[in-house]
Amino acid sequence: MSEMKGIREIVGKDHTATVPVPQDENTIKLKSVLLEDIQRSAYVYRVDCGGCNGCEIEIFAATTPVFDAERFGIKVVASPRHADILLFTGAVTRAMRMPALRAYEAAPDPKIVVSYGACGCDGGIFHDLYCVWGGTDKIVPVDVYIPGCPPTPAATIYGLAVALGILDQKLKGSSVKEEEGEKATLKHTGIPLEMKVIIEREARRLAGYRHGGLIADDFMNILVESTTETVDTNIKAYLDEKDDPRLREIFDNLYRVSLAELCGRSQPADARAED
Amino acid sequence: MFKLFKSITKAGDSIVKYPFAPLDVSDDFRGKPEYNAKDCIACAACTRACPANALIMETKADENSRRWELSMARCIFCGRCEEVCPTGAIKLSKEFELAVTNKADLYEDATFTLAHCRECETPFAPRKAVDYAMDLLVQSGISEEQQAKRHEQVETCPECLRKQSMLDYDNVFHGKHLNNVHLKQEERV
Known part of the structure; x- marks a missing residue:
């Protein structure tokens, strides 16, 4: 067998890595148009790529009357063919890679891909297992990452709002260097x-x-x-x-x-x- | 009909106002780990405790640096890093709005320098950890004379300390081992 779609060989046949599905320029352009037009209603399809179901429970908690995601038109649908947003949960096990890719291909372009939970973002606690690819972005191009294990319903709503371009992202990466003569402060110095x-x-x-x-x-x-x-x-x-x-x-x-x-x-x- | 409206008004509104108003989270909510690089002594206790390997510590002796990194993507917000941190440099906050569009924003890192041994000049521990150990000793109320002695000790690598204590005649107890061997021989007889 020669080349497999979406799989890159590293050393021989035993060592492989996945490559995300390529995205062409037109799709990216279409996506920005979609974000402007979508406004009220976004249909979400949930793709479980081998998670523990914690994320699913929180997604459904976000659609309950307390958090009521449906007041923003966010609706969970049963088929990827209806979806605007694909929510990938789980660390992408080897068995679930193909079904996940099929769901991705089945969703109409332009689609927004959201990586949900610690496992979806980077493999979570399963990141170094032999049987997982470790994260959604290994198989498909991801637009928004929602970290958390699992993310709370409020974080879910915030994440979807970021995906739809309604709210801005708050988190910023940072890099600090130790300063000359910097010292850690001692706490409670009065007590022996x-x-x-x-x-x-x-x-x-x-x-x-x-x-x-x-x-x-x-x-x-x-x-x-x-x-x-x-x-x-x-x-x-x-x-x-x-x-x-x-x-x-x-x-x-x-x-x-x-x-x-x-x-x-x-x-x-x-x-x-x-x- | 009116009875229904009455009970509806009595029950009130159960929907949270969240995206439009800030959400009240409980006191024990474990959100984003807030990291204070100034208080960090780069001891790597948190990276050992982290079950998801979201915290990583890399030591590069040739670059004289130790790099700490937190990946929010992998973090499972268990609070173990907070438990083990000796200086309280990492604390879980109530911040939960962590969604990002750019993955690089999920990473935080800090770089620290290493302390070199007095004797052999090899790096053996982060400089801030060495200073912190000395500060603790000073705070515990040891005398000035001892401070100077301890200062030398703290700034020497374990290897050289071992060599020094071997050369120090008071520390070597040959008699103890000899007696043990002697006793064993007696038992056999």
């Missing part, structure tokens, strides 16, 4: 290192890793800002503002362990200096 570790460990034990970190951060911020006299009132004010019994419990625990740490050590600064 060992006590920080104890507070953080306790908070993470009680509230789980991510939330524990956030709670420990808030707790130590309060400790740093207040003096021995004001610490109780500050903690109380913070807890009253949050009004959460779980947080109150955790804060009580943190306060207890930090007090125990303070009282349990007779010479906090000097003892450590000697080791």
Whole structure:
């Protein structure tokens, strides 16, 4: 077998890469005309190229009465022949490459191709699997990328609005270089290192890793800002503002362990200096 | 009929105003990872934690640089990078409007320089991480004399440190190993 459409051989017959379907100039010109004329109604066809169905659930959540994408004329249709927008979800498995290409070819020109979800954009967590091509843009030319795992219904509506040219894209790529003598700021410098570790460990034990970190951060911020006299009132004010019994419990625990740490050590600064 | 209208007005409008008005997301919403390059020490903890390999760290010794990159395309917004970041340089924000038309806009990167060993001049760690370690030691309240000693230690690569401690007579305990061998021989007998 010689050449396969849309497949490029790298080394021998075993190593191949896909090439996106070429787009001719007329189609690109037509697409800009379509964007002007489409205005009210855009029909969306959803192409599942081997996703986990999370993205599909969110797409349908976007058409429910709460987000109601149909008020903008965005309608999910059952056939690619009716579609203006093709929504590709999933990491493009080897088995789903051909069906996806057939859906793409079946949609009338000009069509807008949207890559949906982390898998659609770049393969997501499946990017290095042997059985996936890793992203929609490997097989078809993509106009808009909607990242997220899965994107929320609001992000879906925003993405489709970007695809239709109604809203502008907000995200900008950035590239930073380290400056001369730049230093990372130390946090909570008033608290001894060992006590920080104890507070953080306790908070993470009680509230789980991510939330524990956030709670420990808030707790130590309060400790740093207040003096021995004001610490109780500050903690109380913070807890009253949050009004959460779980947080109150955790804060009580943190306060207890930090007090125990303070009282349990007779010479906090000097003892450590000697080791 | 009027009863129906009445109940409709009572039920109110369930549709969110989203594209026309900002959407209120919950407190724990995990959106775009907000990265503060100034606080980053290029320790690569986040790149190890990232399940989707959306975060990448490349070290190039010949160019004296370490490059951090975040690909929003691959990010699954799990918040693991935030969990492990020792300096809090990366935090998940509530930003969810991430759709782009140009794929290059999904990428963020930052470049850092490397610190060179005092003894052998090879790069061994990012400069900011070395400085951060020293700052932590100073903040933990060690004396001035120790600071100078630690400074030398911190700025030496692990290889050279090992060599130094081998040459330092106080650190070598031959007796310990000899005794172990001796004991084993006794057991056999």
